[in-house]
Amino acid sequence: MNKRSKKELIFLLFLSLLIATLSPLLITYGYNGSSLLVSFVSIFVMFIIIVQYENDRLSKGVLLIFMGILFGYAYIEYVNKIIGLSDTNDLVKKDLIKKFKFISDFIIFSCAGAGGGVFAAYADQSSTDKNESIVSETVIDRTQDIRHLTDHILALNKxxxxxxxxxxxxxxxMFFILIIR
Known part of the structure; x- marks a missing residue:
């Protein structure tokens, strides 16, 4: 990954963080469904960017787990404050909180699983009792298949x-339309 694409990923990461932070404000304008969708997509994009960003395993694992904690707990509290549950009989607000809680749980489990997997891979590299891999005597040339797979991956990346x-x-x-109103 070259320097330019790293900068682009960092820019997208901060843009997604900004969008995820501002999207619950759509609730105040009555766009509950849009707020949920925008929040989920922006947080999912952040997760993908962190997973794809080239960095050492330990830092990536810590960052994934930190993201899970931040968006799993702090984000749901932020959304609760925006929605405001002063009226406990408001079923729409309760339903909206449940949906945001689902997104929060999804983030916690995804980030914990990915971060834990990264930590496990890091720990396996430095363990003293790891199994040595057995090298096969037979060499199978799959160069053409690898090139075909690489082309498909590049197309999917685009x-x-x-x-x-x-x-x-x-x-x-959408944000500018809401500001203009």
Whole structure:
């Protein structure tokens, strides 16, 4: 990964963080469903960026677990304060909190699983009792298959980046429309 793409990933990470922070404010304008969708997509994009970012395993594992804690606990408290549960009989607010809690639980489990897996891989590298891999005597040439797979991966990467850009533009346009109102 070259320097430019690292900068782009960091920019997208901070943009997604900003969008995830501002998206619950859509609730105050009555856009409950949009707020949920934008929050979920922006947090999922952050998760993918952290997983794809080239860094050492220990830092990546810590960052994933920190993201799980931050968005699993602090984010749901932030959303609770925005929604405001002063009226305990408001079923719409209770339902909305349940949906945000589901997103919060999804984030906790995803980040804990990914971060724990990264820590396990890191710990396996430095363990003294790891099994030595057995090298096969037979060499099978799959170069053409690997090239074909690489081409497909690059095409998917372009599609994902395009999707991220389109979703970001849509969110920014929605945000500006709400400001203009």
């Amino acid at each position: 599609k994902i980046n395009t999707l991220i850009a389109v979703v970001s533009i849509i969110v920014i346009v």
